[in-house]
Amino acid sequence: MTVQLLHGDCVEMMRGLGDASVHSIVTDPPYHLTEVSRGGHARTNNPDMPHGRHRIGDKGFMGKVWDGGDVAFRVETWAEALRVLTP
Structure with missing residues (x-):
């Protein structure tokens, strides 16, 4: 092999x-979290959690900018x- x-x-x-x-x-493939809006995530009144329970969408997965790619959503990728x- x-x-x-x-x-x-x-x-x-x-x-x-x-x-x-x-x-x-x-x-x-990238999680594509750089374009996710935080507006739809559960909010809380806790001042220690200003972004709600889930803080994503501002910098991608673990703060990596490469996470904004669209390769997983392109038909060309899966056709190949x-x-x-x-x-």
Whole structure:
């Protein structure tokens, strides 16, 4: 068995692969939390919790700006994944 780890933009990397040439894709796309509004989250009157019970949406997951990507929501991403995966 051969394992190959590819590092780069997932869509660009998959474009370089042949049809039905991959047996597995392991993915962890961004949570896309930088665009989530805090307005819909549960609020509290507790002054120690000014953002409500859930503080997300201001800086993404763990404060990382890369978390704002849209790769998980692009049809192109999943079309390429389907193309390269073996049946």
